[in-house]
Amino acid sequence: MAPALFVLSIFVILPILYAVFLSFHKVQLLGGIEYEFIGLRNFARLRSDERVWIALKNTIEYVAIVVPAQTILALVMAVTLNSGIRGRNLWRILYFLPTVTSSAVLTLIFMWIYNTNGLLNDFLGFLGLPTYNWLGDPAVALRSIMIMNIWSTAPFFMVIYLAALQGIPRSVYEAAELDGANGWQQFIRITVPLLKPVTFFVVAMGIIGTFQLFDQSYIFSGGTGGPNNATLTVVLLIYQAVFRTLQMGYGAAIAFSLAALIILLTLIQRRWFGGEID
Structure with a gap:
């Protein structure tokens, strides 16, 4: 275990400890690195920084919309592929392509699609619908990133759901059919409850990932x-x-505040939704 522990210490544990150290100091980089201990002043500054609250509002709005949407879409795609449709291997490949594509490449492609004279506005105009300045209008800019990320991240969770669905014994559904349960009743009363642990994992990973949104926002x-x-x-x-x-x-203080928020939300989610199968 020594090599693994050494790598973990160098690239994970020591940087975390150093970040903790930085969060209690004011760091002077120009003319030589100097550290000035300031206690909790970096954390206290968060309350009065307007941009922190703006960023937190945007992030929470992004999480609140993307996580449920990508979870539902992933479950629908997984159930569809598990239903025995023709050519499902091809559909699996097509569905999963966005996940294995570079995030930066996807963002650049969507920037071209979202351009005022791009594909999306041309399509909306063809349908007689209003067009938008997807990248320049504050009212829709964040939604543009949401749409792209829901489309690109749902396939990853689809694979997780699909593996879980294939682990449910067929005999459970056959017994329900004998009792007169239709497809919708089987889905609500058998599939969804049996997928509860997987759904907890999917939602938890979704929350962690969406709170860490950076590259798409940076490129956009x-x-x-x-x-x-x-x-x-x-x-x-x-x-x-x-x-x-x-x-x-100050950056380290923001980072640890974000980490604390993610941990808190994960614990709350586990307390309410992470129990055993009913």
Whole structure:
């Protein structure tokens, strides 16, 4: 175990401990690294920083919409593929392609689609529907990222659901059919309850992943979180604090506050939804 523990210590444990150290200090980088102990002032500053609350609001809105949407979509796709449709191996490949594609590449493709003269507005105009400035309008910029990420992340969770569905004995459904249960009743009373542990895992992973939204927001806005802070997320704010304004201590404080929030939400979710199968 020594090699694995050594790698874990160098690349995980020591950076975390160093980040804890930074969160209690003001760091001077120019002219030599200097540390000034300031206690909890970095954490206290979070309350009065307007951009922190904007980033937190955007992130929570993103999580609240993307996690349920990608979970439901993943379950629907998994049930469809598990129903024995023709060519399901081909559909599995097509569904899973977005997951194995680079996030940066997908973002650039969607930026082309979202362009004011891009494919999406051309399609909406063809249907006689209103078009939008998907990248420049603060009202829809974050929704643009939501749509892209729901489409690209749902296939990963679909595979997890599909594996769980294939582990449910067929005899359970046959017994329900003998009792007169139709397809919808089987889904609600058999499939959904038996998938409860898997759903907990999918939702937990979804919450952790969505709270860490960074690359799409960075590429869409050029690192600014625009337009008008509409795509500013907590992780992007951490990046700006550390790499643009060189406030490493403040960035570490934001990071640990985000980690505490994710842990709290995961514990609440486990308390309410992570129990045994009913």
